[in-house]
Amino acid sequence: MSVSLKISNVSKVFEKNIALNNVSLEIQAGEFVCLLGPSGCGKSTLLRLIAGLDKPNEGRIYINDRDVTNLPPARRNFGIMFQSYALFPNLTAYENVAYGLRNKKMRNQDIEARVDRLFKMIKLDSAKNRLPSQLSGGEQQRVALARALATEPDFLLLDEPLSALDAKVRISLRKEICSIQKELGLTTIMVTHDQDEALTMADRIIVMNKSVVMQEGTPEEIYERPENPFVADFIGSINFIDSQKCKLYNLCEHEKAAIRPEKIELSRTEKETSLRAQIREIEFRGFYDRITVCVSHVVHGDMFLLVDVPFRMVKTMQFQLGEMVYVNLPREELLGFKTA
Numbered sequence: 001m002s003v004s005l006k007i008s009n010v011s012k013v014f015e016k017n018i019a020l021n022n023v024s025l026e027i028q029a030g031e032f033v034c035l036l037g038p039s040g041c042g043k044s045t046l047l048r049l050i051a052g053l054d055k056p057n058e059g060r061i062y063i064n065d066r067d068v069t070n071l072p073p074a075r076r077n078f079g080i081m082f083q084s085y086a087l088f089p090n091l092t093a094y095e096n097v098a099y100g101l102r103n104k105k106m107r108n109q110d111i112e113a114r115v116d117r118l119f120k121m122i123k124l125d126s127a128k129n130r131l132p133s134q135l136s137g138g139e140q141q142r143v144a145l146a147r148a149l150a151t152e153p154d155f156l157l158l159d160e161p162l163s164a165l166d167a168k169v170r171i172s173l174r175k176e177i178c179s180i181q182k183e184l185g186l187t188t189i190m191v192t193h194d195q196d197e198a199l200t201m202a203d204r205i206i207v208m209n210k211s212v213v214m215q216e217g218t219p220e221e222i223y224e225r226p227e228n229p230f231v232a233d234f235i236g237s238i239n240f241i242d243s244q245k246c247k248l249y250n251l252c253e254h255e256k257a258a259i260r261p262e263k264i265e266l267s268r269t270e271k272e273t274s275l276r277a278q279i280r281e282i283e284f285r286g287f288y289d290r291i292t293v294c295v296s297h298v299v300h301g302d303m304f305l306l307v308d309v310p311f312r313m314v315k316t317m318q319f320q321l322g323e324m325v326y327v328n329l330p331r332e333e334l335l336g337f338k339t340a
């Protein structure tokens with residue numbers, strides 16, 4: 001069974017350090033939510049409170065509308081997976097997964113059936129009898145996932161589960177975790193500071209900074225409509241344009257505008273709204289080039305913009321360093337913010 005979770009006005013203080021400041025969240029049954037934010041913003045603390053490994057100073061935590069704020073971790077029925085694989089080194093992969101079930105005094109044949117099913121799910125059937133030291137990092141993390149799922153938890157907590165793995169393994173495990181989560185319909189909360197991970201895996205992202213929630217929404221909402229400069233800057237790349245330049249170039253009425261590098265158009269032909277700019281830097285990024293252009297003004301100085309040009313256009317246009325070009329900032333792609 002999958003459960004809903006509710007965090008209501010939760011604060012946590014460590015001595016004089018405020019780790020969480022009046023945080024409220026609702027997570028639906030079966031939802032995959034990512035807590036995303038820079039180091040020290042309070043993500044892991046929130047996860048620990050949900051698990052019951054720590055208690056909030058203020059606020060309540062509910063599982064399926066039942067107040068569990070004072071319930072010990074063992075009675076909250078969650079599975080958890082950490083960054084460090086944390087497998088028992090002296091037990092085989094199989095016994096690591098079976099461990100929680102043996103503790104529950106489940107019958108041997110039932111344990112066998114369930115553990116076999118889990119090894120099929122993580123596609124590691126052939127490595128069941130190996131010790132953790134005989135498994136790669138990615139394989140160990142898959143065993144850790146199977147172990148977290150073995151007791152059929154009501155929800156799954158993942159604390160940076162992929163950050164110790166190399167890039168390729170990380171990407172394939174992202175997909176595996178997502179498909180297993182969807183297959184089981186299991187409410188899942190994952191802590192990460194990796195924006196790509198959150199954007200590709202989550203149904204909903206909760207962006208945190210300095211102990212508070214800055215914005216929550218689907219990956220598309222967070223990326224396309226960030227509500228404040230912090231979120232705009234933390235997720236993806238972005239150019240900020242100050243109010244003086246906004247007015248000077250007739251861009252928008254806001255105090256601060258922002259535009260993502262891939263939304264800016266670079267060309268050799270002038271448009272009514274385009275600005276003259278010089279190419280100052282070309283950085284090869286594989287499937288696109290990141291080009292830095294400079295729009296100069298004799299009185300108001302330089303405005304540097306990052307522009308992402310897709311690979312095919314790079315090939316046909318052959319932009320050169322130092323070349324004068326036109327940049328167009330489509331008005332509908334400009335995000336406007338009030339400065340604090």
Ligand SMILES: Nc1ncnc2c1ncn2[C@@H]1O[C@H](COP(=O)(O)OP(=O)(O)OP(=O)(O)O)[C@@H](O)[C@H]1O
Pocket residue numbers: 014015017018019037038039040041042043044045046193
């Ligand atoms: N047991 C503790 N004692 C004192 N301060 C703590 C404790 N745990 C966390 N903190 C502080 O609370 C704040 C939030 O920490 P937390 O671990 O939740 O951040 P985080 O977002 O998970 O960071 P990271 O991505 O680096 O793990 C930090 O300032 C941290 O130093």
